[in-house]
């Protein structure tokens with residue numbers, strides 16, 4: 001473990017990103033999530049931490065894991081959970097977002113979980129409502145609960161985050177998961193490498209405090225964690241890779257490339273997995289190396305911790321304090 005939970009509440013009204021959180025904030029959420037991880041394996045999984053509270057899932061983009069696990073998290077904590085998915089492309093995005101936010105705000109929810117295809121949209125929405133907002137992924141900007149669940153998975157397996165060597169591989173350019181993980185791992189003292197073709201790495205990514213590699217063998221050498229990212233074709237405008245086949249040849253994770261990492265290196269992927277594009281199907285399913293199902297399990301625990309922390313925070317009593 002990285003330390004004991006600080007003896008104070010989580011002092012943020014919203015959870016919009018990992019950037020801006022302290023190591024203590026992250027440890028606080030991970031410690032709480034750790035207890036929920038065990039709790040979720042019990043036959044009786046119902047608490048009343050959120051009794052009387054209303055949680056709304058507002059998803060402007062598709063989701064399987066994030067939406068379902070927030071729903072489960074809210075229900076296991078005893079809250080009322082409403083799901084809304086919004087796909088109305090005929091209305092201008094900005095108007096849809098603000099109009100919808102104002103409508104939902106009028107129903108007095110306590111927490112809004114928002115996913116939106118535009119970077120920054122969730123923060124904008126958080127300025128218009130009276131309740132707490134959790135970012136369920138905004139464009140290629142941030143996906144804070146994914147980074148937290150990845151950190152919980154790593155910490156449970158390796159006992160720490162500090163000092164680990166983590167390779168984040170693939171389409172870092174379009175990935176909110178990659179960006180949130182880089183922030184979190186840096187804050188927690190891990191060493192981060194990004195590995196991918198120049199077309200899929202953001203320009204000047206070194207400024208985020210990462211090492212840059214353009215080949216898998218060098219990038220994975222001696223790594224403790226190999227985190228694969230999906231090719232985010234829905235965010236690509238133009239040609240970023242010559243073909244999926246060629247991409248897999250150079251950057252897809254197979255056993256030959258994995259051999260460069262430490263023998264006990266963990267394989268991670270946020271899902272959905274594109275088998276044969278960024279990862280070989282056998283490697284993805286290798287229960288001795290891949291922790292992909294455990295990441296999903298950690299996701300429910302982390303989202304329970306985030307919901308509890310946000311609703312416990314005194315500033316959610318609507319004193320107007322910013323996050």
Ligand code: ASP
Nearest residue numbers: 137143177230270271272
């Ligand atoms: N599910 C993650 C996200 O929403 C990763 C992905 O879609 O590739 O960003």
